[in-house]
Amino acid sequence: MKIVLASANKGKIEEFKKLLPNIEVVAYSDILGKFDIDETGFTFKENAIIKASVVNEKLKQLGVKDFIVISDDSGISLPILQNEPGVFSARYAGVNASDKDNNKKLISKLDELNLENTPAFYTACITIIYNDLIYTVHGFMYGVAINKELGENGFGYDPLFIPNGFTKTLGELDFEVKQEFSHRSRALNLAKKVLDVIL
Numbered sequence: 275m276k277i278v279l280a281s282a283n284k285g286k287i288e289e290f291k292k293l294l295p296n297i298e299v300v301a302y303s304d305i306l307g308k309f310d311i312d313e314t315g316f317t318f319k320e321n322a323i324i325k326a327s328v329v330n331e332k333l334k335q336l337g338v339k340d341f342i343v344i345s346d347d348s349g350i351s352l353p354i355l356q357n358e359p360g361v362f363s364a365r366y367a368g369v370n371a372s373d374k375d376n377n378k379k380l381i382s383k384l385d386e387l388n389l390e391n392t393p394a395f396y397t398a399c400i401t402i403i404y405n406d407l408i409y410t411v412h413g414f415m416y417g418v419a420i421n422k423e424l425g426e427n428g429f430g431y432d433p434l435f436i437p438n439g440f441t442k443t444l445g446e447l448d449f450e451v452k453q454e455f456s457h458r459s460r461a462l463n464l465a466k467k468v469l470d471v472i473l
């Protein structure tokens with residue numbers, strides 16, 4: 275049995291591989307080649323289901339057997355910005371925006387409001403599809419977003435995010451620290467419980 279990750283995000287793929295050390299985890303593009311999946315949903319859950327369903331159908335068409343599809347739709351939300359960027363986190367500064375572009379836009383929003391920091395939280399919705407049955411779980415991580423990038427670790431908005439209880443950003447903290455309480459780890463711990471029941 276292998277897990278096929280319905281994600282093209284290198285940062286996420288790396289995290290999933292570290293978080294599931296004893297299971298074969300492959301990115302969908304390694305089996306199906308690269309293609310874009312339109313994330314047309316308005317919630318993390320809708321988008322996670324879309325990504326997992328597209329990959330599940332393509333694997334079946336190809337005749338692949340014994341697989342579980344796992345997707346992750348995630349993002350950062352700032353209550354002061356009516357929970358923006360939310361589901362638009364990956365394309366906050368435009369469709370092909372880089373992490374740097376997105377961080378710059380978030381910093382400019384804080385600067386417009388004269389805020390050095392403001393509460394923020396990450397959400398991750400993980401969808402599992404096994405034998406065409408769909409399961410979803412969520413995980414959250416709370417903290418503050420700051421108006422400058424600090425550190426090189428992690429990916430995405432990590433250099434701007436200080437988790438509650440810490441004085442450093444996820445860009446400065448080690449992955450081992452992030453994985454203890456990250457939105458993705460928390461969702462994945464619930465996903466593992468689902469796998470224990472269905473497998």
Ligand SMILES: O=c1[nH]c(=O)c2ncn([C@@H]3O[C@H](COP(=O)(O)OP(=O)(O)OP(=O)(O)O)[C@@H](O)[C@H]3O)c2[nH]1
Nearest residue numbers: 281282283346347348349350363364429430431432
């Ligand atoms: O600093 C971060 N630390 C994290 O732990 C994290 N988790 C998610 N994000 C950001 O949220 C968006 C996800 O969008 P998203 O779920 O659509 O993923 P994606 O488009 O990058 O890849 P895919 O999985 O859809 O293929 C992206 O901009 C990520 O940078 C994170 N940023």
Ligand SMILES: [Mg+2]
Nearest residue numbers: 283313347364
């Ligand atoms: Mg995406």
